[in-house]
Amino acid sequence: MLETVSKLSIGTAQFGMPYGIANQNGQVNANEIQSILDFAYENDINTLDTAKAYGNSEKSIGEYLIKTEKSWNIITKVNDGDKSIVEQIQDSKEKLTVKPTVVLAHSANLFIDPVFQLELQEAKDNELIGSIGVSLYNEKEINQVLESHLKPKVVQLPMNILDTRLYRHGVLDKLFEKGIEIHVRSAFLQGLFYLSKFYLENHFEDVVPCLEKLKSISAKVGLTLAELSLLWLASLKEVSKIIIGVDNVNQLKAHLETLKKNVDSSIFEEALSIHYENENILNPSLWSVKS
Numbered sequence: 001m002l003e004t005v006s007k008l009s010i011g012t013a014q015f016g017m018p019y020g021i022a023n024q025n026g027q028v029n030a031n032e033i034q035s036i037l038d039f040a041y042e043n044d045i046n047t048l049d050t051a052k053a054y055g056n057s058e059k060s061i062g063e064y065l066i067k068t069e070k071s072w073n074i075i076t077k078v079n080d081g082d083k084s085i086v087e088q089i090q091d092s093k094e095k096l097t098v099k100p101t102v103v104l105a106h107s108a109n110l111f112i113d114p115v116f117q118l119e120l121q122e123a124k125d126n127e128l129i130g131s132i133g134v135s136l137y138n139e140k141e142i143n144q145v146l147e148s149h150l151k152p153k154v155v156q157l158p159m160n161i162l163d164t165r166l167y168r169h170g171v172l173d174k175l176f177e178k179g180i181e182i183h184v185r186s187a188f189l190q191g192l193f194y195l196s197k198f199y200l201e202n203h204f205e206d207v208v209p210c211l212e213k214l215k216s217i218s219a220k221v222g223l224t225l226a227e228l229s230l231l232w233l234a235s236l237k238e239v240s241k242i243i244i245g246v247d248n249v250n251q252l253k254a255h256l257e258t259l260k261k262n263v264d265s266s267i268f269e270e271a272l273s274i275h276y277e278n279e280n281i282l283n284p285s286l287w288s289v290k291s
Contacts, residue, residue: 011245016057051077085119108141158186
């Protein structure tokens, strides 16, 4: 087994709702979920990433898990809602049919809230969950979390070969040195890397010149932009998990084939010399074209 394959975690937003700007198929059906997860497990991928906010994703995962004896690590995320954290975790456990391995706050503001921290620690003390953490967007939020009383075991961050800010600013190093597990999402910028140049020019015009440069660098070694991004993230010792969403089993097979490819570090260095900073493009929550 390739060591990098075990870094993959299956993102399951599309198991519970239509998700991703390049998603042409809508929500993934139960048969395809089974195919994806069976194939993933056979290839030493045993981590699933979900959330209360992902429609009926937790329920879809639970319906799969109840039919299998395989043991999965399940990461879910809780929100600031009417229910207490303990109630949300118990609800997740019922839907998933297993206890979540890791529970993340779905925002920095929620994680640093003293009441939330108390509830989260209580849930951990009562063995309702294994590890606790937080899903974040930027360096400012990371610093807020690091200054808080409760220290996360896991931090989930957005990063890809276009959005390298957290890497370039030394944030990954800082988290790694503190022993915090780093999970990376948005490896393909929620599908933006797969869009046609025509679509990009009409909806994301500002990013086209940078993407064209990155595609040119990728093409020199026979890779697509998405492949270069995945291989770069997999090469980082600081990254424990790379969360990838797939709509079908063939997409997952393609990602595993990508990880077999070797890339000279000079190609990554050339790509990293391109510094793109437009938050309106790099943060999908700010897109006017919704995924």
